[in-house]
Amino acid sequence: MEMEQTIENSGTFNKTINVGDGSMGDVQAGIEFIYHMREHLVDVGVATVYLFVCYGIYLTMKKYIK
Numbered sequence: 678m679e680m681e682q683t684i685e686n687s688g689t690f691n692k693t694i695n696v697g698d699g700s701m702g703d704v705q706a707g708i709e710f711i712y713h714m715r716e717h718l719v720d721v722g723v724a725t726v727y728l729f730v731c732y733g734i735y736l737t738m739k740k741y742i743k
Contacts, residue, residue: 714721
């Protein structure tokens with residue numbers, strides 16, 4: 678998609694904007710995201726364990742506060 682803008686008050690101003698040229702689609706972006714997540718398996722694992730620990734603490738506190 679190409680958009681062109683022209684202003685001719687105190688001079689000439691031409692501007693051309695190209696949108697969508699060379700960009701990837703949603704499916705390709707999703708595939709690349711999953712592919713690059715392999716490099717961060719340790720980070721994802723640590724975050725998951727942290728989530729479960731925090732949820733366990735929450736459940737324990739909820740049980741004892743009742």
